[in-house]
Amino acid sequence: xxxxxxxxxxxxxxxxxxxxxxxxxxxxxxxxxxxxxxxxxxxxxxxxxxxxxxxxxxxxxxxxxxxxxxxxxxxxxxxxxxxxxxxxxxxxxxxxxxxxxxxxxxxxxxxxxxxxxxxxxxxxxxxxxxxxxxxxxxxxxxxxxxxxxxxxxxxxxxxxxxxxxxxxxxxxxxxxxxxxxxxxxxxxxxxxxxxxxxxxxxxxxxxxxxxxxxxxxxxxxxxxxxxxxxxxxxxxxxxxxxxxxxxxxxxxxxxx
Ligand code: IPE
Ligand code: IPE
Ligand code: MG
Numbered sequence: 001x002x003x004x005x006x007x008x009x010x011x012x013x014x015x016x017x018x019x020x021x022x023x024x025x026x027x028x029x030x031x032x033x034x035x036x037x038x039x040x041x042x043x044x045x046x047x048x049x050x051x052x053x054x055x056x057x058x059x060x061x062x063x064x065x066x067x068x069x070x071x072x073x074x075x076x077x078x079x080x081x082x083x084x085x086x087x088x089x090x091x092x093x094x095x096x097x098x099x100x101x102x103x104x105x106x107x108x109x110x111x112x113x114x115x116x117x118x119x120x121x122x123x124x125x126x127x128x129x130x131x132x133x134x135x136x137x138x139x140x141x142x143x144x145x146x147x148x149x150x151x152x153x154x155x156x157x158x159x160x161x162x163x164x165x166x167x168x169x170x171x172x173x174x175x176x177x178x179x180x181x182x183x184x185x186x187x188x189x190x191x192x193x194x195x196x197x198x199x200x201x202x203x204x205x206x207x208x209x210x211x212x213x214x215x216x217x218x219x220x221x222x223x224x225x226x227x228x229x230x231x232x233x234x235x236x237x238x239x240x241x242x243x244x245x246x247x248x249x250x251x252x253x254x255x256x
Pocket of ligand 3: 034
């Protein structure tokens, strides 16, 4: 695996491999990490890293749209991120508004559909309002789905699913024999979307409570780059690597 941009550009020059537009991952999910460390390295407060990370969000969203990605999920705030200092949390909760104030018109034009993945309860009303407005304005769009995973935690999502299914079993709306993988999937926040084909994480090699159910057969790709430094070239690098993988789903394939 190639880990930095310079190496990648050199590799690209010599290998001349091109992205196959017919094999673009349909759903790409990204754990955007390293904002705080990016800022620290520059002697700046952590929040400066979050601000800088917004530029990457804009660039990667545009790239995903241009390449024909159908669903882009961005992990922006986990259920565990509430444990951070209040100032940082407050800053993070204002970012969706700032991002949408500058990008919403462009996203509307691009036929993008904005969605929210996570628990609405607990999010400040100003954050929710901005996201609801964006969701409503893009409701009729038919293009790429842009999912913001905000106040999202996979375990919380699973617990909620178990509660909902068990209450339906209790009220006899569902028979316990009917519980299967499909039904479980229908009770998750992600019920209306396909599972991610490709997961990208910057800076760390772990899932940090992200889509534990949905990532069962996702291709994982990690890069040692801070999210604010993550560029379109890195995104293409991830997709190229994805195109070189053989997805077996437990079966045997002739070319592997
Ligand atoms: C990712 O960057 C953004 C969020 C988790 C909200 P971090 O803030 O986690 O940055 P590091 O990992 O501390 O560098
Ligand atoms: C994961 O990053 C959450 C988001 C990117 C939103 P964290 O920075 O919170 O993860 P850990 O604490 O390093 O596992
Ligand atoms: Mg982090």
